Structure formats: structure tokens, C-alpha cells
Amino acid sequence: MTHRSHFLRYIYIWIALIVLTGITVTTAGLNVGRIGILIVLAIAATKSTLVLLWFMHLSTEKRLLLKLLVPIAIGALAIFIGLTYSDVLTR
Amino acid sequence: MASHAESTGHHPAHPWYRNEDGTRAGLRGFLTSTNHKRIGILYMSAILTFFAIAVVLGVLMRIQMLSPDSKFLSGQAYNSLFTIHGIMMIFLVVIPGIPTIFGNFFLPILIGGEDMSFPRLNLFSWYLYMLGAFVVLASLAFGTGPVDTGWTFYVPYSLNSTVNVPMAVFGVFLLGMSSILTGINIVTTVHQHRAPGMTFFRLPLSVWGIYSTAWVQVLATPVIGITLVLIMVERIVGIGVFDASKGGDPILYQHLFWIYSHPAVYIMILPAMGIISDLFPVFSRKNIWGYKTIAFSSLAIASVGSLVWGHHMYVSGQSDTASILFSFLTFLVAVPSAIKVFNWVATMYKGSVKVDPPFLYALGFIALFSIGGLTGLVLGALSTDVHTHDTYFVVGHFHYVIFGGMGFGLFAAIHYWFPKMFGKTYNYRFATISFFVLFVGFNVFYMTMLILGWAGMPRRYYSYLPKYTDLQVIATIGSWVMVGGLGMMFGNLIHAFFHGKKAEANPWGGATLEWTLPSPPAFENWEHNPPVITHGPYVFNGRDSHAATRETSPAAGAAAETEKKGH
Amino acid sequence: MWLFILSEILIFGGLFLLYAMYRAKHPADFHAGSMELSRFDGTLNTIILLTSSLTAALAVYSTQELNKSRRTAWYLAATIGFGLAFLVVKTFEWAAKFEHGLYPRAAVLDARPHGEILYFGLYFTMTGLHALHVIIGMTVLAVVLSWVIQNKVTQQRSAILENGVMYWHLVDVIWIFLFPLFYLIS
Numbered sequence: 001m002t003h004r005s006h007f008l009r010y011i012y013i014w015i016a017l018i019v020l021t022g023i024t025v026t027t028a029g030l031n032v033g034r035i036g037i038l039i040v041l042a043i044a045a046t047k048s049t050l051v052l053l054w055f056m057h058l059s060t061e062k063r064l065l066l067k068l069l070v071p072i073a074i075g076a077l078a079i080f081i082g083l084t085y086s087d088v089l090t091r
Numbered sequence: 092m093a094s095h096a097e098s099t100g101h102h103p104a105h106p107w108y109r110n111e112d113g114t115r116a117g118l119r120g121f122l123t124s125t126n127h128k129r130i131g132i133l134y135m136s137a138i139l140t141f142f143a144i145a146v147v148l149g150v151l152m153r154i155q156m157l158s159p160d161s162k163f164l165s166g167q168a169y170n171s172l173f174t175i176h177g178i179m180m181i182f183l184v185v186i187p188g189i190p191t192i193f194g195n196f197f198l199p200i201l202i203g204g205e206d207m208s209f210p211r212l213n214l215f216s217w218y219l220y221m222l223g224a225f226v227v228l229a230s231l232a233f234g235t236g237p238v239d240t241g242w243t244f245y246v247p248y249s250l251n252s253t254v255n256v257p258m259a260v261f262g263v264f265l266l267g268m269s270s271i272l273t274g275i276n277i278v279t280t281v282h283q284h285r286a287p288g289m290t291f292f293r294l295p296l297s298v299w300g301i302y303s304t305a306w307v308q309v310l311a312t313p314v315i316g317i318t319l320v321l322i323m324v325e326r327i328v329g330i331g332v333f334d335a336s337k338g339g340d341p342i343l344y345q346h347l348f349w350i351y352s353h354p355a356v357y358i359m360i361l362p363a364m365g366i367i368s369d370l371f372p373v374f375s376r377k378n379i380w381g382y383k384t385i386a387f388s389s390l391a392i393a394s395v396g397s398l399v400w401g402h403h404m405y406v407s408g409q410s411d412t413a414s415i416l417f418s419f420l421t422f423l424v425a426v427p428s429a430i431k432v433f434n435w436v437a438t439m440y441k442g443s444v445k446v447d448p449p450f451l452y453a454l455g456f457i458a459l460f461s462i463g464g465l466t467g468l469v470l471g472a473l474s475t476d477v478h479t480h481d482t483y484f485v486v487g488h489f490h491y492v493i494f495g496g497m498g499f500g501l502f503a504a505i506h507y508w509f510p511k512m513f514g515k516t517y518n519y520r521f522a523t524i525s526f527f528v529l530f531v532g533f534n535v536f537y538m539t540m541l542i543l544g545w546a547g548m549p550r551r552y553y554s555y556l557p558k559y560t561d562l563q564v565i566a567t568i569g570s571w572v573m574v575g576g577l578g579m580m581f582g583n584l585i586h587a588f589f590h591g592k593k594a595e596a597n598p599w600g601g602a603t604l605e606w607t608l609p610s611p612p613a614f615e616n617w618e619h620n621p622p623v624i625t626h627g628p629y630v631f632n633g634r635d636s637h638a639a640t641r642e643t644s645p646a647a648g649a650a651a652e653t654e655k656k657g658h
Numbered sequence: 659m660w661l662f663i664l665s666e667i668l669i670f671g672g673l674f675l676l677y678a679m680y681r682a683k684h685p686a687d688f689h690a691g692s693m694e695l696s697r698f699d700g701t702l703n704t705i706i707l708l709t710s711s712l713t714a715a716l717a718v719y720s721t722q723e724l725n726k727s728r729r730t731a732w733y734l735a736a737t738i739g740f741g742l743a744f745l746v747v748k749t750f751e752w753a754a755k756f757e758h759g760l761y762p763r764a765a766v767l768d769a770r771p772h773g774e775i776l777y778f779g780l781y782f783t784m785t786g787l788h789a790l791h792v793i794i795g796m797t798v799l800a801v802v803l804s805w806v807i808q809n810k811v812t813q814q815r816s817a818i819l820e821n822g823v824m825y826w827h828l829v830d831v832i833w834i835f836l837f838p839l840f841y842l843i844s
Contacts, residue, residue, distance in 0.1 A: 003723055003724060006719065006723060007716070007719065010712060010715050010716055010719065011712070013712075014708065014709065014711075014712040017708045017711075018705060018708060021701065021704050021705065021708065024838055024842060025697065025701050025842065027842075027844075028697075028838070028841075028842035028843075028844050029844075030844070031844060032844060033844075036843075036844040037843075040838035040839075040842055041835075041838070043838070044834050044835050044837075044838050047708075047834045048831045048834050048835070051711060051827055051830060051831055051834070052827075052831070054715075055711055055712075055714070055715040055827050056824055056827050065282070066660050069660045069661070069663075069664055070660075070663070070664070070667070072310075072664070073310065073664045073667045073668060073671075074667070076310050076397070076668070076671075077667065077668065077671040077674070077675075079397075079398060080314070080350050080671065080675060081674070081675050081678050083398065083400075083401065083413070083416070083417070084343070084346050084350075084675060084678075084679060085678070085679070085682070086410070086412055086413040086416050087342070087346070087401065087404075087409045087410045087412075087413035088340075088343075088410075088679045088682065088683065089682060090410040090411070090412040090413060091408075091409075091410045271665050274661075275661040275662060275665075278661055279661065309661050309664055309665050310664065310665070310668055311668075312665070313665040313666070313667075313668035313669040313671070313672070314668055314669075314671065314672045316669055316672075317669045317670075317671075317672035317673060318672060321672075321783070324783060328762045328763070328782075329762045329763040330762045330778075330779030330780070330782065330783055331762065331772075331775050331776055331779045332676055332680070332776060332779055332780065332783075337768070337772060337775045337776065337779070338680075338684070338771075338772025338773060338775055338776050339776065339779075340679070340680075343675075343676060343679055346675075347672055347675065347676070350672075
């Protein structure tokens with residue numbers, strides 16, 4: 001791949017990020033109820049994944065463990081939040 | 092079969108504590124060195140000093156408890172004593188203990204590497220640790236008085252108590268940062284600096300223990316970091332997240348606190364278990380039973396152990412649903428620990444057992460950790476926990492697992508590696524006698540606490556109902572015997588440090604890499620001649636031979652393989 | 659570096675945990691609190707940070723693939739500039755809140771329902787901690803920039819540049835989550 005196409009790829013990712021931002025702001029304006037939090041979180045996760053994969057070069061990373069590190073951290077966090085919910089939501 | 096050092100047949104270039112020109116490194120040499128062995132000693136000096144101070148605090152507490160109307164300490168003073176004793180022991184001694192002393196000194200050697208991945212970061216971690224320790228200790232003298240909240244800093248008291256909470260909390264925060272950096276260093280080192288042929292499944296289990304611990308350090312410590320920051324922010328700014336008058340939930344503080352502090356106890360015990368896993372094969376002259384099982388059990392304990400924190404909160408107001416969930420997970424995490432104990436004992440079966448001092452402490456570890464673990468089941472079960480929560484039963488439990496577990500693991504490690512580190516031998520007989528004094532005192536002390544707790548004696552109280560007096564006195568006397576044993580043990584080692592006879596390269600007949608180095612090791616581990624690993628860490632060269640089995644040439648490696656097949 | 663990023667995720671994670679719990683308990687109050695924030699400012703700041711991530715990534719690209727240190731320097735400078743712009747917008751936002759009495763221990767805020775008090779408590783803590791990381795990131799990048807100018811960063815030795823920029827991306831990713839959670843509660 002040429003330098004130019006590499007350069008353009010960064011621009012495309014940036015455009016995607018801006019577009020997703022626009023989508024998430026617009027969605028928030030609509031009244032979608034309780035599903036709203038899931039949508040915004042999904043879009044935020046997508047944006048973050050784009051940054052991680054392309055700006056932080058995880059997509060070209062060879063070592064498997066490094067690619068898994070962020071999912072591991074998110075997973076740990078999800079478990080902490082989930083188990084805490086098991087208390088807070090059932091009192 | 093000649094060891095690597097013996098085959099080269101000369102004295103070490105310059106031992107790790109001397110400079111290239113042969114002069115002693117001195118204080119400056121240690122304070123500015125990024126060499127992992129020197130940093131390990133920096134940690135050792137600091138940690139053992141803090142341990143001694145914290146023991147004294149404990150002794151003072153026990154003196155207070157000799158009679159129910161003792162005026163030895165005020166209630167406020169007693170509160171501060173158990174708080175500082177806890178903070179020092181947990182954050183200054185037990186959590187850093189084995190990873191920073193023996194992880195630093197031996198991890199690179201055990202994997203066949205030259206140093207840690209980030210040597211300067213390593214030295215920085217020590218300075219950060221010392222800064223944190225200094226801030227914690229300074230908080231006793233400056234400000235509005237020594238902190239009295241318990242090492243757990245529970246809200247709302249930690250938000251309202253007028254004593255020097257922010258300073259103590261900030262000190263612990265710095266210690267946490269040091270711990271995270273050490274964890275990062277350890278994980279990276281194990282991944283990047285293993286010698287050729289050192290696959291993950293040829294690593295000594297002590298490395299597996301320290302490695303698993305490092306993951307917990309990186310993932311769990313940040314949570315207490317932010318929690319401590321929140322205490323400071325709450326006190327100063329009043330955001331309300333833990334303040335019930337603003338809608339905050341004090342129980343959420345406990346969740347955040349224990350999300351770290353329970354995995355923290357696995358940070359404490361996993362390295363010790365790893366070292367015990369190294370000792371059993373050596374002193375049974377037999378390969379470990381179930382290497383992979385033990386290796387994976389370390390990872391299992393680290394991961395499942397991160398899910399059980401709610402068992403500290405059964406009676407705090409946590410919902411029943413969550414409590415049941417946490418209780419179930421708690422029972423689950425007992426399984427990999429028990430697996431380790433079975434495997435260790437199975438290693439001894441049909442082995443050629445020699446109970447030298449390191450192994451004596453290892454056996455002590457098994458006994459005491461098992462008792463502690465069993466009492467953990469009582470605490471993990473919801474119904475019996477309601478009876479025992481916040482009593483001496485809990486105090487007995489955690490001293491059995493932490494002191495009897497990590498502590499005895501640490502003592503075993505010291506007795507095992509002392510000849511290697513310092514090139515001197517200590518008196519085995521005196522070490523054995525010290526062990527028994529310590530062991531007897533320990534059990535008299537803490538077993539009595541278990542009984543007291545079951546009988547209803549609350550913890551963190553500076554006085555008590557007269558009916559507990561006899562047992563309290565027995566416990567205190569036990570503590571004196573125990574401390575006597577500690578004094579004898581350390582006295583023996585300190586004496587050996589100055590006057591001990593020269594130690595050989597491999598006094599125990601170990602087959603891991605450190606025993607191929609001279610005692611003491613040189614400043615540079617392998618002196619540009621790194622080992623090539625051809626077999627696992629517990630292959631012994633005949634029942635009675637103390638020669639190491641590591642060789643660096645392929646031919647000798649093949650010879651070792653043939654010998655191994657012969658057994 | 660990735661391990662360090664992990665620990666940073668867990669630091670903010672603790673705060674996200676508190677947010678998750680309190681939002682579940684006070685959904686209406688959190689919505690009301692969110693209405694007090696300026697969506698325009700939040701969106702603007704999001705675009706600023708996303709663009710700063712682009713320039714940061716291009717800085718690394720200019721060194722690692724193009725070996726052009728001047729271009730790298732300009733991209734880094736732009737990134738730092740965007741960081742500054744972010745902080746300026748944030749300052750205006752916070753100032754507006756202070757004017758309306760919506761800050762911890764203010765009488766106006768204390769009179770509001772509990773959920774709103776908690777919302778703003780978390781808002782200041784989390785955006786404050788994030789802003790601190792922006793400042794740290796800018797400082798790190800400034801140091802890297804000075805090294806780039808001194809030609810200490812080359813195509814072969816670009817680790818410090820890459821690590822500094824990774825930290826900046828982390829700062830961006832955290833904001834990617836903060837933005838919808840505080841500004842876009844419907």
C-alpha cells in the first residue's frame with residue numbers, strides 16, 4: 001500500500017468518527033426510551049474500537065495478548081459493574 | 092554433572108553488592124542502581140523494617156487487651172494502633188512483600204534473563220513506595236492526629252473523622268501507584284526476557300505465582316486508587332457520592348474498596364504459593380505433581396478471586412441476592428487453592444523428603460494456610476458469617492491465611508534463598524528451634540482468637556466483657572511467644588549475615604536456574620552467556636546429588652535428557 | 659504501554675461504576691441534570707478531541723512511514739492546540755455551572771433532588787479527572803515535541819512518540835464514553 005492510501009485511511013476513520021458522533025447526538029434528540037442508553041453505548045464502543053484498531057494500530061498488531069488487553073480490561077469492568085448491580089438493583 | 096559455575100571454575104566477576112573495582116557498593120551504589128538484585132535488597136530492608144514496627148504496634152495492642160479495664164491505651168489510641176498496624180502490614184509489607192523482594196531479586200534469574208524489562212522504572216517504583224510509606228508514617232505525626240478509621244477507611248466515618256485521613260489515604264494511593272508499576276514491569280519481563288528454550292510451561296511455579304499476581308496488581312489496584320481519591324475529593328469538595336444526605340450510598344464505597352482489597356489478598360498469597368511450589372519438589376527430590384494444574388490454578392485463583400469481594404459485606408446492607416451470589420463464588424475459589432494443597436502433598440509421596448529449614452516453613456505454611464482456609468468457609472457461608480462477622484474469628488482467620496500463609500511463605504523463601512543471595516550459611520538447628528517457638532506461639536495466639544471470636548468477642552474493641560479475660564490473656568501470652576520466635580528467627584539470620592560460613596552454590600540441590608549461579612550471584616547474571624533451557628524446572632539429578640542440572644551446551648542438554656529418562 | 663492504558667481504564671472504571679449505579683437509581687434526575695449541560699459544547703469538544711486524535715496519529719505516521727520530522731512537529735503542535743481548545747471550552751462550561759450555582763456544596767445544587775446532586779458530583783469528578791489527563795497528555799506531547807525538534811526521535815527510535823500519542827488516544831477514548839453518558843441522556 002502506498003503512503004497516500006495509508007494517509008487517506010486515517011482521514012476516512014476520522015470521517016467515520018465524526019459521522020458516528022452526529023448519529024449519536026441526533027439519536028439522543030429523539031425519544032427512544034430505555035433503549036437509548038444501549039444505542040449510545042454501542043456507538044461509543046464502535047468509535048472507541050475504530051480509534052483502538054486504526055489510530056492505535058491494534059489491527060496490525062501481531063501479538064495476540066496485546067489485542068486482548070483492552071477487551072480483558074473492559075470485561076473485568078463489566079463484571080465489576082454487573083456484580084455490583086446484583087446488589088444495587090435487588091435491595 | 093558439573094554446574095555451570097563449577098565448570099568455569101573461578102570466583103564471580105564481582106558480586107552484586109560490589110562495584111566493578113571490587114569496592115563495596117555502599118548506600119549510594121544501592122540508591123542509584125537499577126540492578127534488579129540491588130533493588131530487591133532496597134525493598135527487603137524497607138519491608139522488614141516496617142514489619143518490625145508493625146509487629147511492635149501489634150504487641151502494644153495485645154498488652155492493652157490483657158485486662159478489660161486496662162488503662163494502658165485510650166480508646167482513641169487503640170483505634171489508631173489497629174489502623175496503622177493494618178495499613179503498614181497490608182500496604183507496606185504483605186502486598187509488596189514477595190513480588191518486590193524476591194520477584195525483583197530472582198525473577199530475571201529464574202527466567203534466564205539479565206534484568207527486568209524496565210530497570211529505571213523499577214528503581215522509580217521503589218522511590219514511589221518509600222514516598223508513600225513516608226507519607227503514611229508522617230500522617231501519624233503531622234496534622235490532626237493519627238488516622239483511626241481502620242485500614243479499610245469505611246465511609247461515613249472516614250469522611251467525618253477529624254484526624255489526618257487525607258494524608259494517610261494519599262500515602263496509600265502512592266503505594267498503589269508503585270504496585271501498579273511493579274506489576275507492569277513483571278508482566279512485561281516474563282513475556283519478553285525468558286531465555287531460549289524457556290517456554291511458559293518450563294517456568295518455575297514461583298514465576299507463575301508472581302506473574303499471576305502482577306496481572307491482579309495491574310487490573311485491581313487502580314480501583315482502590317480512584318476510591319482513595321474519592322475519599323479525598325468527598326472530604327474536600329463534597330460531591331456526595333458516599334454521603335447519604337446527598338443521596339450517596341456508603342455501601343458503594345465498600346463495593347469499590349473490596350473490588351480491589353479482596354483481589355489484594357490474592358496478590359498477597361499467590362507469590363507465596365508459587366514459592367512453596369518450588370520448594371516441595373526440591374525437598375522431596377521429585378518432580379512436582381501436576382505442574383500444569385498448579386500453574387492454571389494460579390490463574391484461576393487470580394480471576395475467580397476477583398469476583399468474590401461481596402463476602403466482606405454480607406451484613407453491611409447488601410442485598411440478599413448479591414450476598415448469595417458472592418457466597419457461591421467464594422466457595423468456588425476455594426477449589427483451586429485446595430487443588431494446590433493436594434498437589435503439594437502428592438509431590439511428597441514416595442519422594443525423598445529432607446526437612447531443612449526452608450521446607451519446615453513450607454510445611455508450616457500448609458498447616459496454617461489450611462486452617463485459615465477452612466475458617467474461611469465458615470465466613471463464606473452466609474448464616475455462620477452473621478455470627479462471626481466483625482469478631483475475633485475474622486481476625487484469627489485472616490492472620491492464619493495472611494501471616495500463616497504469606498508470612499510463612501516469606502520466611503520459607505528467606506531461608507531458601509539466603510545462602511544464594513548473601514553467600515553465607517545460617518545455623519539450621521537454631522532456625523529449626525526458632526520455627527517451633529514461632530509455630531507454637533502463633534497457634535496459641537490465633538487459635539485462641541478463633542475461639543474468642545466464636546464466643547462473641549468483637550474486633551477493634553479496646554475493652555471487653557470480663558468473661559473473655561482468661562482467653563485474652565492466653566492469646567497475649569501466645570503473641571509474646573510468637574514474637575519471641577520471630578526474634579530468634581531474624582536474629583539467627585542477621586547473625587549469619589555477618590558471621591555465617593561461606594555457602595556453596597547449591598546447598599539444597601535445586602534444579603532451577605538460580606542454583607547454577609555462584610553464591611552470591613554476580614552483578615550481571617549470566618555474563619553474556621545466557622542459559623539454553625532444555626527441560627522443566629524440577630528435574631533432579633539423582634536422589635542425593637546436589638549438582639545443578641542446567642547446562643548451556645546442546646550436548647550436555649542431551650545428556651540431561653537421557654538421565655531424566657532413566658528416572 | 660498497553661498495560662498502563664489498562665490500569666487507566668480501570669481507574670475511570672471505578673467512576674463509571676458509580677455512575678452506572680446512581681443512574682440506575684435516579685434515571686429521571688440524571689436526565690434533568692443532563693438537560694442543564696450544553697450539548698453544543700459537548701459535541702464541539704468531542705469533535706475537537708477526535709480531530710486531535712487524527713493529528714496525533716498523523717504525527718506518528720509522519721515519522722514512522724514518511725520520516726519527516728517537521729511534519730511530525732506540526733501535527734504534534736496541532737494536537738496540543740486542540741487539547742488547549744478542549745480545555746478552553748471546558749472552562750467556559752464549568753464557569754457557566756458555577757454561575758448557576760450548580761457545583762458541590764452550593765445551596766442551589768443542595769436544594770435539588772438527590773439524583774441531580776449525584777449527577778453533578780459525578781460530572782465534575784469525571785470531567786475534572788479527564789481534564790487532568792488532558793493536561794498530562796499535553797505535557798507529555800510537548801516533551802515529545804521538543805525531542806522531535808531536537809531530532810532525538812527518528813524513524814528507528816520512535817517509541818516515545820508512539821507511546822505519548824497512545825496516551826493521547828486513551829484520553830480521547832475516555833471522552834468518547836463520557837460525552838454520551840453525561841450530555842446525551844434522553
